[in-house]
Amino acid sequence: MGKVITIGRQFGSGGREVGKRLAEELSYNYYDKELIKKISEESGLDIDYVENQSEQHTNQTLPYLVGKSFMAYTQPIDTINIELHIAQNTVLKEIAEKENAVIIGRSADYILKEENPLKVFIYASDMDYRIERCYNKVPEDRAKSKKEMQKEILKIDKKRASYYEFTTDQKWSNLGNYNLCIDTSKVGIKGAVEIIKAALLQEI
Amino acid sequence: MGKVITIGRQFGSGGREVGKRLAEELSYNYYDKELIKKISEESGLDIDYVENQSEQHTNQTLPYLVGKSFMAYTQPIDTINIELHIAQNTVLKEIAEKENAVIIGRSADYILKEENPLKVFIYASDMDYRIERCYNKVPEDRAKSKKEMQKEILKIDKKRASYYEFTTDQKWSNLGNYNLCIDTSKVGIKGAVEIIKAALLQEI
Numbered sequence: 001m002g003k004v005i006t007i008g009r010q011f012g013s014g015g016r017e018v019g020k021r022l023a024e025e026l027s028y029n030y031y032d033k034e035l036i037k038k039i040s041e042e043s044g045l046d047i048d049y050v051e052n053q054s055e056q057h058t059n060q061t062l063p064y065l066v067g068k069s070f071m072a073y074t075q076p077i078d079t080i081n082i083e084l085h086i087a088q089n090t091v092l093k094e095i096a097e098k099e100n101a102v103i104i105g106r107s108a109d110y111i112l113k114e115e116n117p118l119k120v121f122i123y124a125s126d127m128d129y130r131i132e133r134c135y136n137k138v139p140e141d142r143a144k145s146k147k148e149m150q151k152e153i154l155k156i157d158k159k160r161a162s163y164y165e166f167t168t169d170q171k172w173s174n175l176g177n178y179n180l181c182i183d184t185s186k187v188g189i190k191g192a193v194e195i196i197k198a199a200l201l202q203e204i
Numbered sequence: 205m206g207k208v209i210t211i212g213r214q215f216g217s218g219g220r221e222v223g224k225r226l227a228e229e230l231s232y233n234y235y236d237k238e239l240i241k242k243i244s245e246e247s248g249l250d251i252d253y254v255e256n257q258s259e260q261h262t263n264q265t266l267p268y269l270v271g272k273s274f275m276a277y278t279q280p281i282d283t284i285n286i287e288l289h290i291a292q293n294t295v296l297k298e299i300a301e302k303e304n305a306v307i308i309g310r311s312a313d314y315i316l317k318e319e320n321p322l323k324v325f326i327y328a329s330d331m332d333y334r335i336e337r338c339y340n341k342v343p344e345d346r347a348k349s350k351k352e353m354q355k356e357i358l359k360i361d362k363k364r365a366s367y368y369e370f371t372t373d374q375k376w377s378n379l380g381n382y383n384l385c386i387d388t389s390k391v392g393i394k395g396a397v398e399i400i401k402a403a404l405l406q407e408i
Contacts, residue, residue: 118390121379123379123380125380125381125382125383174377175327175377176327178329178387179329179386179390180386180387180391180399181384181385182383182384183382183383183384186383186384186403187383187384187403187408188408190406191405192406194402194405195384195399195402195403195406198398198401198402199386199391199395201398202391202394202396203395204390204391204395
């Protein structure tokens, strides 16, 4: 059995960066987009569709191309979603079985709860911090007002919350789902990494 | 200006113990019951009344004795509450101005937000952990079933949440109110202390 750290994260809080740095420092495997590829391979579903479903489960459009054969897909959306979720569970359980890993999003905290991961949630209590991070990441977004950026950020959070609640029947922002919740607008990305490393040493 | 760490906590999660150990290790002043005494002195309100109001703002019974004079109190409850809250704000601001301190409960995270404290919330995602802690603290409570203990624990949490929401207009369990939320059923009391110490070094 490997050691897994799951990271849920508010959009713009830097959760991915925290996870990436943490995985590098601990020499753990890192799964974000990498997970999408694995799920696509496991399920045979198109990679774009798998990615899309990760944050937008309410999106009811059918994937126009599926699998490696590039054939039009004709199964009903619910069946596809079930296939996707089975593949996701299989992939996550396999990772937890064999590897030390940092896994971003995808309700991994819930799916792997029997495997006893360290469940982390990264957020930023200061909205300006999130907006500034978004501006820095996509400089052309500076044309958008802060108010517009905030609206976009909250919209993406809403999709993540909706995906989490859909797959787990739990509230995304309920701290009882996690073991450690860290405000990057208070401690920064590097700080969050150090805090998680401290927590790893303390597990009982 | 001193450095303040505020600690909100679920009942039975060990938040007080975390705060006490942290204060000892950092040589910070520790405020829990000590705060109640100061607020009582500042306001002239009876110490039992001040203590009672900290977790039970919905309790509408008048204090039977108030202040140092042990005279029956005749002011309406709302006026008393306002006096109490003014005194509490004054005392907390004075502490933050002059001292390094760990402060337990009393919505200190909200009242001192301008003073930029490290705002910590201690919880335990595993209810059995909380129940066991309660049994250990009050051994005669072992006569009560787990179900009864859970009911009591949740009742006290509800009072704390109600007090917090009454004084801050914010949800007690909303992680956005805090900078760091730690699950003691995952990392233990000592672990939580180490994690907070790590966070203190990382503040930006």
